[in-house]
Amino acid sequence: MGPPWKSRYVCILNMKKTSHVLHTARIANNCPECYASNGLEFTFSQEVIETKWYKKAEKTIAETLYCHTCNSTIYPVTWNDDIERVHEYHQKLVVPHTTGTHLTSLTYILLLAGIVIVAAVVYLLIR
Numbered sequence: 078m079g080p081p082w083k084s085r086y087v088c089i090l091n092m093k094k095t096s097h098v099l100h101t102a103r104i105a106n107n108c109p110e111c112y113a114s115n116g117l118e119f120t121f122s123q124e125v126i127e128t129k130w131y132k133k134a135e136k137t138i139a140e141t142l143y144c145h146t147c148n149s150t151i152y153p154v155t156w157n158d159d160i161e162r163v164h165e166y167h168q169k170l171v172v173p174h175t176t177g178t179h180l181t182s183l184t185y186i187l188l189l190a191g192i193v194i195v196a197a198v199v200y201l202l203i204r
């Protein structure tokens with residue numbers, strides 16, 4: 078929850094935040110909670126903001142380690158050295174979306190329409 082002006086701003090832009098999964102990996106490490114060695118899975122995801130006008134990927138990559146055996150999220154504070162090593166390895170495999178702003182086709186159409194209108198006005202003025 079942000080300040081009220083921010084939610085209004087988000088509403089005007091019709092902003093949509095979606096989480097894109099970039100990379101997942103089942104790892105053979107022991108779970109720090111239930112000690113099972115077949116339940117841990119890393120998920121790397123990135124939030125992408127989409128509005129009617131543009132699309133932009135967030136810089137930060139969200140990382141979660143989930144254990145499918147005890148159905149719990151394993152937080153980094155409980156990670157041991159082995160998990161840290163595997164995490165480092167998988168982190169290098171993650172290819173993030175570029176964080177530049179991409180204009181949507183609607184924006185291009187409106188820009189083009191704007192240029193056509195300006196050209197028409199100029200033509201009428203100098204005729």
Ligand SMILES: [Zn+2]
Nearest residue numbers: 108111144147
């Ligand atoms: Zn577990």
